[in-house]
Amino acid sequence: MSLEARGVEVWRGRGRALGPVSLNLVPGEVLAVVGPNGAGKSTLLSAFSGELPCTVGEVLMDGRPLLKWPPRERALRLGVLPQESSLGFGFTVLEVALLGRSPHATRGEGSADMDAAQAALEVMDIRHLSSRPYTSLSGGERQRVQLARVLAQLWEAPEHGHRYLLLDEPTSSLDLSHQHLVLEEATHFARDGGSVLAVLHDLNLAARYAHRIAVLADGKLVELGSPAQVLRPELIASTFGLQVRLVEYPDSPAPFIIPSGRAPHHP
Template sequence: MSLSAREVDVLRGRQRILSQVSLEVRPGELLAVVGPNGAGKSTLLGALAGELRCTAGEILFEGLPLSRWKPLARARQLGVLPQDSTLSFGFTALEVVLLGRTPHGSERGGKEDTRIALAALEATGTQHLASRTYPTLSGGERQRVQLARVLAQLWEAPSNGHRYLLLDEPTSSLDLSHQHLVLELAARFAQQGGAVLAILHDLNLAARYAHRVAVLAEGHVVALGAPAQVLQPDLIERVFGIHVKVLEHTGSPVPLIVPWGRAPQAAPEAVPGKG
């Protein structure tokens, strides 16, 4: 069982954003998706979440086409943290997190839902914000409250199936400590049998926390595998246009990527998988 894209194309207008993309988000692992701006990362997440229509190929969720799942049933197992979550109402942080309990059909604000929401706030280090109104929070605080909402949505493991957590740049508004907090939570979610896809810009965070890394360039998956296999200097230079050194930590399989200056812009044909 998994959440998988099979030879997926996505068009926006006449522009092909994704082309023949295939990958799996597997229970028990964290898959990091990296790539330059405009590579198609958020489009891929939108297709996997069922928010964007595929013009070719298909998305399978737990063995069935995603389109065949009823929205509530899907929401009990699949949660999405978008890049931006706009909410101008004067909800408290606790009320925002309680929205994550809606797919479970219980009365919002019931005792069990409140317990789960408070636990999710505690997990994300935002329990002290529970009574604060959401619009008064900083960008980083909002992002962690929204993560708590998605965790509350997926709090219980289903009796038949798995939980899937899709994160679109979850560390973008966070300081260094909270970046690691969020990815530690994601890694723990995977350890507990959940499946995580996280779009990341920081290659070192991807190397530190991901079981596998998928590299997107110009709408193609150009590399997919373990971080130490994928995050090699030649590929990083071709895809990101920057020279790097990849160092080994003593006694650790996690590579350390050190930027070394911009490289000349690669010609399109130099990007593996192009075409």
């Protein structure tokens, strides 16, 4: 059982934005997707979520083509946090979290929905903001509310199959403490049998929290493996145009990456 991209290509006009890429997301893991700007990271996530149709290839969830799943059943298994979530209405923080319960039979009106929404807000350290208007929050607070909404959506494991959480730059608006909070929750979600794909820019965060890292460049998958296998100075230099040195720490799954300057001749 997995969320799997098989030979996926996404074309925009006459140009190929992604692919071909074959990649699977398995239960119990956090998979980080990294790469320079324009590498195709968000395009890959959108293909995995079904938001972008695949020009070539297909995405399967638990062995079944993703687009063949009824929308409600798919939403009980697959949750997506996009880069930006616009909401102009005067919902409270709790009401936004309850929106995540809409795929469930009670549609946000049962006690189980309230429990899940409040627990998700607690996990994201924003339950004390429950009655605040969403529009009055800072960017980082809004980011955590939106993640609480997605967590509330996937709070219970489905009777059959697995849960998949797709996060597009989930730490981009957050302070240092809450960056770690979000990724710690991602690892908890995976430890409970879920699967997480997270698009990240910070290689050190990817090294610390991901079980595997996929490196994209020019729309192609150039490396896939554990943090220790993938985050090599020569790969970082050729892909990101940055010279680095690696520092080993005891009990760390991967070395710490310290930039030392731009790589020569990198555009």
